[in-house]
Amino acid sequence: MIPRDFFIEDRLEKYRLTAGCNLGESGLRNYTVRELFNKLEIQFETIKCISLADSPNRGREDLRVEIANLYENISPEQVLITTGTSEALYILFNLLIEKNDIVSLLTPAFQALYEIPLMLGAKIQAVEVLDYLPFDKLFSDNVKLAILNHPHNPTGIGLGQEEIDTLKKSLPKFGGYTLFDEHYRFLDYKNDLSFSGAGLTDKCFATGSITKCFGVTGLRIGWLIGDAARLEKARSFKDYLTHTVNPISEFLALEILRKRKKLILPIKNNISENIQTLSDNVSLLSGIESFRAPDGGLVSFVKLKEGIISENYADLLLEQCDIFVLPGSNFEREGFIRIGFGETPERFKAGIERWKNLKIAKEVLL
């Protein structure tokens, strides 16, 4: 079986570079190489000395050490560097899932989290996200792999302290594997890093990334965390895919992680400013029913007024206001649009001003 089309990609490819205000993205407006080098305070000369030989196939040691330090009780042997988190997910699903296995996950969801398991013959047990993440429902008896993505894409909902305590108590009783997709871990608005489930039990895996949170999606560096034996198998599987990552990306990823606290502060400030701008103006935007500010990450799933077709609304917003958003239909959920907060505050504010003049046309309604 081959996977269906990746629903969000068509629009992202078409509009991400051309829209005046890009709220379709789940990452930041990306930096140029010059901007990144200035932020990292490194000279361009350093790049010239990087060998273009293959990196070690687990990823370079100093980068794995730096990543292991982001977790409690994780050693560098438990870290595999991958080309994007997508590769980490693909490898892990192939290692764990067999035909007819039950995979539970929170929905709506980032499509790869269910589309690849479906491709491998799994049955999906969907747990609907409410105004919180009902993670306890993921851990039922018959489940082979439970996937917990937090902060959650597309809703922006995170886990509170009480929920984390409950999770820690309940997880050892669960017989299946758990994957924590922690793509937005660097963007928690109350803590330095959001909670990680890595290492909670020896059946827990986690994925992570620098790309979306630090405005460097093109570097394509992600990682997989798990027990050392399983990671060795994952490394071997990776030899048939990308084998190694680009050494220039790896070098920059290392620099970003070493300076992450300094880099992330202005990023968090900009996102908070954008969230505030939307909160202040949401009642003035035609067609919008309600909005919940994200606990973490870069996106929110905004509810549309009854009877509005998400795809037509997204088209109209682009046409009249030069604002790009993703329709809920791309997440197989009508009645919502996904908004990203990674635009610059100037473009975000200007976009919201234009949005206030949106005129809902008949064809947008059911």
Ligand SMILES: Cc1ncc(COP(=O)(O)O)c(C=O)c1O
């Ligand atoms: C929840 C989630 N998981 C995984 C990914 C894939 O990440 P990458 O771009 O690093 O492959 C994304 C990308 O947006 C995501 O939102």
